[in-house]
Amino acid sequence: MSKQDLINSILSGDHRGLAKSISMIEDDDPDIIDILSKIYHKTGRAFVIGITGAPGTGKSTLINKLISTFRKQDKKIGVIAVDPTSPLTGGALLGDRLRMSDHYLDPDVYIRSMASRNKLGGLSKATRRSVSILDASGLDIIIVESVGTGQSEVDILKITDAVVVVLMPELGDDIQIIKAGIMEIGDIFVVNKSDLPGSDKMTSKLIHGIANLKKDGWTPQIIQTQSLTGVGIDKLIDSINFRQNFLKNSKNSLQIQRQKIKNQITETIMSDIQELFQNQIFDHLEMNAFVDQVMNKEIDPELAAKRLLLDFKKRIV
Amino acid sequence: MSKQDLINSILSGDHRGLAKSISMIEDDDPDIIDILSKIYHKTGRAFVIGITGAPGTGKSTLINKLISTFRKQDKKIGVIAVDPTSPLTGGALLGDRLRMSDHYLDPDVYIRSMASRNKLGGLSKATRRSVSILDASGLDIIIVESVGTGQSEVDILKITDAVVVVLMPELGDDIQIIKAGIMEIGDIFVVNKSDLPGSDKMTSKLIHGIANLKKDGWTPQIIQTQSLTGVGIDKLIDSINFRQNFLKNSKNSLQIQRQKIKNQITETIMSDIQELFQNQIFDHLEMNAFVDQVMNKEIDPELAAKRLLLDFKKRIV
Numbered sequence: 001m002s003k004q005d006l007i008n009s010i011l012s013g014d015h016r017g018l019a020k021s022i023s024m025i026e027d028d029d030p031d032i033i034d035i036l037s038k039i040y041h042k043t044g045r046a047f048v049i050g051i052t053g054a055p056g057t058g059k060s061t062l063i064n065k066l067i068s069t070f071r072k073q074d075k076k077i078g079v080i081a082v083d084p085t086s087p088l089t090g091g092a093l094l095g096d097r098l099r100m101s102d103h104y105l106d107p108d109v110y111i112r113s114m115a116s117r118n119k120l121g122g123l124s125k126a127t128r129r130s131v132s133i134l135d136a137s138g139l140d141i142i143i144v145e146s147v148g149t150g151q152s153e154v155d156i157l158k159i160t161d162a163v164v165v166v167l168m169p170e171l172g173d174d175i176q177i178i179k180a181g182i183m184e185i186g187d188i189f190v191v192n193k194s195d196l197p198g199s200d201k202m203t204s205k206l207i208h209g210i211a212n213l214k215k216d217g218w219t220p221q222i223i224q225t226q227s228l229t230g231v232g233i234d235k236l237i238d239s240i241n242f243r244q245n246f247l248k249n250s251k252n253s254l255q256i257q258r259q260k261i262k263n264q265i266t267e268t269i270m271s272d273i274q275e276l277f278q279n280q281i282f283d284h285l286e287m288n289a290f291v292d293q294v295m296n297k298e299i300d301p302e303l304a305a306k307r308l309l310l311d312f313k314k315r316i317v
Numbered sequence: 318m319s320k321q322d323l324i325n326s327i328l329s330g331d332h333r334g335l336a337k338s339i340s341m342i343e344d345d346d347p348d349i350i351d352i353l354s355k356i357y358h359k360t361g362r363a364f365v366i367g368i369t370g371a372p373g374t375g376k377s378t379l380i381n382k383l384i385s386t387f388r389k390q391d392k393k394i395g396v397i398a399v400d401p402t403s404p405l406t407g408g409a410l411l412g413d414r415l416r417m418s419d420h421y422l423d424p425d426v427y428i429r430s431m432a433s434r435n436k437l438g439g440l441s442k443a444t445r446r447s448v449s450i451l452d453a454s455g456l457d458i459i460i461v462e463s464v465g466t467g468q469s470e471v472d473i474l475k476i477t478d479a480v481v482v483v484l485m486p487e488l489g490d491d492i493q494i495i496k497a498g499i500m501e502i503g504d505i506f507v508v509n510k511s512d513l514p515g516s517d518k519m520t521s522k523l524i525h526g527i528a529n530l531k532k533d534g535w536t537p538q539i540i541q542t543q544s545l546t547g548v549g550i551d552k553l554i555d556s557i558n559f560r561q562n563f564l565k566n567s568k569n570s571l572q573i574q575r576q577k578i579k580n581q582i583t584e585t586i587m588s589d590i591q592e593l594f595q596n597q598i599f600d601h602l603e604m605n606a607f608v609d610q611v612m613n614k615e616i617d618p619e620l621a622a623k624r625l626l627l628d629f630k631k632r633i634v
Binding site for chain 1: 350353354357358360361446449574575578579581582583585586587589590591594595598599604607608611612614616617618619620621622623625626629
């Protein structure tokens, strides 16, 4: 397939084009840069929902139900499932994928897992790029699912239009780890499995916790759901629609969009800088001399870092 | 307390000096740089053990038992508990701290929590610095405890002498998230709660998984424990001692130590670069012009990033 054929295939929403280009993103194929820049003018139509929550909170079942509801409204949907886990234990998340299998044969639902290539910042960059591809392909809704444990995932969520944080009532010693920074960026909080004891306690804990988290005029919402039976899903959809309308009509709308682009540019630069420098610094000519000095306790690693950085800055331009 | 008094207090192992200097590290007090460089020549004596595992694996109870055993050998111990969770749900980990309270009154055990200040790379830098302080104070063993979910925690573990990964048998849907990269740096794998069904299955899964993970001549060890009753703790201690002897006597010993210092210098530089650039880029004079171009779909964010980085590089030297 020529580059132009691939671009046409993406823009027509052909799943083969989507699969091919996202694989190129994962492989860091140099041709993808050009493709991304040529499809960019078609982006900006899709509403991007980030859904995060620890394993076991019922996040995937919830997404499954959301897809069904959106499909009844004849919306085209893409799901990118971000998987930061080790290949050794990664089988666990495969189970999650299976819970979405209701929709695997639906031509208007495109589901794709995105694995970490263990590169610094690689996962969030790849996800951002894949969202652009799906957006340009004409999908109405793009769901980015993550377990929300790493900084790169917080970065990913920052580029979505609505961040949904899925929690469940706390059961004794069963602890839900929420990475610092996730609560702060949540737009909608879901207390799933609300039939379990502790649901109301969790909800009021949340209300207390997010009371002061109003952002750009938006007040975070809290919704109780039971993803298995579907209880509360309509309210969640309402809340997502409410968020979409808010972003469209808010007087801050332009400001929010500009902020998102600014975040995206900054993060791209930061990950470029990391990629660019990490190896250069590690293999820097003077590195061994500094390691010697630290080994001999003549200087400490921080002073070595400071001096090496000075030396390095002189050479990069 | 004058700077010199504080340095003396640290070097004499006084808990007040340790507490004061680690607080300075957390607050990013500019004076700490000088203090760190002046105590550095006293570091390198302690054996640093990184212990990581998801909440619920019994990690803290295990550490409690390890401390008791090391104390019987009259070793002085420091524990740094790294806490990357959100303040909103952070109460969960406080429970863990309580499980170590057996040793809070022992003057030869120093336990300290280290919270994320939400700064990029801040947590790993602060932990590295705190380990130096404890090391210089004359402790024999320093345990760095982490839940192992973020990249910064992988970075932290990289500077320890022995990485212990705590797992437990899998129970149905109860999924253990292991961040990509953690398995790869594990030196000792503990299957805790080995009385539970699935323990042997988990162990053989591990044996299969780590079969090819030999690093610098070290073959990762797998140990079954029951932290509540103490079963297997002796084997774990043996394994830790074995690792310590290996590092002392291996022909790669010097190489491993150099590599650790090289990692430390590289990571310090990378986090300095991030701190230095993140705000500068975000507030860069040309940023708004580029955001405009992206808003108008004239260029995509990646091209904007590329051009802004070029412009930025011209100005930093």
